[in-house]
Amino acid sequence: MNKTVRFGIIGLGNIGKIHGDNITSGKVARGVLSAVSDIAPPKFELPAGVAYFPDADAMLASGLVDAVIVSTPHPRHRALGEKVLGAGLHLMMEKPLTATKLDAEKLLSHPRKPGQVFGLMMNLRTHPHYNAIRRLLADGRVGKLQRAQWTITNWFRPEAYYGLSDWRATWKGEGGGVLINQALHNLDMLQWLCGMPVSLRAFCKFGRDHNIEVEDVVTAYMEFADGATGVFATSTGEAPGVNRLEIAGTRGLVVLENDKLLFTENARDADEFSANTDNAFGAPESKTTEVPCPGVYTAHAGVLANFVDAILDGAPLLADAGEGIKSVELANAMVYSGWKNEAVALPLDSAKYQAALDQAIAASVPRARVIRDAGVDMSKSFSTK
Template sequence: MEKVRLGIVGLGNIGRYHADYLLQGRVRRCELVAVCSRGKAAERYPGLKRFTEPEALFRSGEVDAVLIATPHYQHVTLGIAALAAGLHILVEKPIAAHKADAERLIAAAQQRPRQVFAAMFQLRTEPRYQKLRRLITSGELGEIVRVNWINTDWFRPELYFATGGWRATWKGEGGGVLINQCLHNLDMLQWLCGMPARVRGFCQFGRYHDIEVEDNVTAYLEWSNRATGVFLGSTGEAPGTNRLEIAGTRGKAVLEDNRLRFIRNEADMIEFSRTAGSPFAKPEVWNVEIPFTDATLPHAIIVQNFVNAILDGEPLIAPGPEGIHSVELANAVVFSALLDRTLQLPMDGAAWEAKLQELIANSKVRKQVVEVEPTDFSASFRR
């Protein structure tokens, strides 16, 4: 195989975005040949093969791989069907609406190890996060002791939730701000710091919008090394804040306002505390500004890596199975809030699935969908 013939399933905002840069030739050795949508969106692409049913695309023989960009609950059923048809799959976030479903998709992929399963977590390509991760993995930051991420600049007006019947519903999304907007940040949180051992969530449901799911969240996290963290997310706060602060024994890293600062201790704070000769002594610090440039088309970088993995065996930037971690964090925070108690991780995915089915069964939402013209939403990608 000299190039990958790719199909896109789902032509909502993100599906169209992927199609547009692929048709511009921004991914080498990849040809977008087909799209699948049950609406009129496919008419935008008269030069491509168009399908209305995903299974027909999977069986067509026209594609080697598919990018799945449908509403959340369809990711698992479509992913499993595409794998069964012998296709490589790249799944938009989240890989599933809940942990139990994610486990089903991962199990299906493990049965077909020669097929590539990747996830669309493009923040992993951003130099700001790569440099921050290097600070941690190199030991420069020392052992992590505290993490705070204020992630409240995901403002969405009421109209946003009316543009799709599936949006902000238990049945359509499986949650709100955590499973949708903040999922990339939750992926970053675990990619940088690892998965916490305990989670306590405090959620407000429909605090700012006429929706049934969470739109304002505060989560308390604890890691096995006794590090603690707080994560805040909201779609109702304006102007909002995006500030990530990670404190280690060797200093503190702060990512905010397109700047990455490292306040570096000259000595490890624990060792300094044990040996200091003055009751008010503190380690001397260096203030370091770490430069970085923004990634160009980070989504295209993930697709290029996916193509290279298929053709060359290149290691994936975002392997599909790793997508379960952000799903689990999103689920656990909401489940914890509903149970009003701390949850140990790994969480019981089946228990949350049962609770989610109960929420769906008791839902009284009757949404009136509003048609709007497609808009450029790419500014919301970089967080």
């Protein structure tokens, strides 16, 4: 068995370069960068021994790579993913899995050979805070889920961001805005922690704070099968913005904000207390503590290291590609609910959403986009505070 995994990268934009830097700097144990592909030559010097291919098919057929990271604009994910899987190579797809649920279904149904690993770049799954919350929920300490509420509006993006390239913030180029691009990480965490809702009603503002055609402000109400409710609010036009997650259950309340995880635990389950107390205004006694969150946030490098372990050792993936359809479905359903101006049942009818998106693409009016050079600090794109 190979002692290392030889990586190829398709797409050398900002995130593709970060993946390459993580591999070449030694942050991905047993991973080596062997080749890259982009329709435009890289604007930076490639490390010695790394081959450049202007054509992705040529890289896939070169015999130089064992695994491929796809980090192109979202609408190309399905076609490129199918090519990588068809070539028998391991695949790490940058988020989102695809731009639409229908494309995700088709990509996930593509034949794979035995042992072929297909992972998704959901880097928040390496974050100690979310893993600590997941343990609290799994251990039953939060009790029966009653409410989840996430206000994540610190994804602020100025007009300079949208002017970096002509595919950004268009229905054709991205298939959506804040939901499919920035807040997809949070949608993945929401379903990872609380499960998928059975219905939602979303209110979307399209180009409210920016000169774009896609959604940049969203507030959604969700209902879960067990009766719990949820609210998800996000924006790329609010500054300074908020990142506050609350998960309430019958045994306590979890609050994550400003890099601090607090758990207020009830002495008695709220349902049990309510059924048995004679105090008309009573409530369970509770105690608030800060939850220790051991570990280091390894982000993208951690996901790639786990991907290598899955290929070489059979380790379970942090985010199997099959998980990726869930966050895409939530993003699509919220936009669809906004378009329809009504509640949407889940699972989402992927064909109906695809038809609605195709109409939006067809009705899109081309406009002069100011493509300009701008300062790019990708570390600010991954802030979790």
